[in-house]
Amino acid sequence: MNIQITDLSRKMTEDELTKIFLPFGKVSSTTIIMDKATGKSKGFGFVEMDDEKEGLLAIKNLHKSRVEGKLISVKRAKDFK
Template identity: 35%
Template sequence: MGSKLYVGNLNYRVGDADLERTFAAYGTVKSAQVVMDRATGRSRGFGFVEMGSDQEAQAAIAGLNGKDMDGRNLMVNEARPPERRGGGGDVKRGGGGRRY
């Protein structure tokens, strides 16, 4: 278990401070960040919260998963590391372009 949490189904009006305030009821919040769209600057509807310990993270999951925040039911679970994406498919480097 890790202390970093994924928080999904956020209302687009929710900001970093709102996340921090909500999760602080379950322990020390090391960081709270709503992910923003680079092109529009608007929230993408999810974020990440890092709690002070694994126990605090578990308490936050138990207390907040499925609970209403600003009109939306939160989805809170342990954050997974990002998946590695495949290369771009450059044929010169053997990237897997189709050959007919």
């Protein structure tokens, strides 16, 4: 299950984002989107969790939670195929 996280702190690392999701299950990958010109975070990213139930539990518990002083938005990523 691919999960989109928005409104992240621009200082958030992929390792820190992974640690936020680990209490809900196995994280197979984490990506924070970076601006190509500046090399800085764009404030959003994606977490991949293999087990859909674990992913849904993470979404339910983390959506609108406060992380590093920011209220994050967590939802299932749309499939752009």
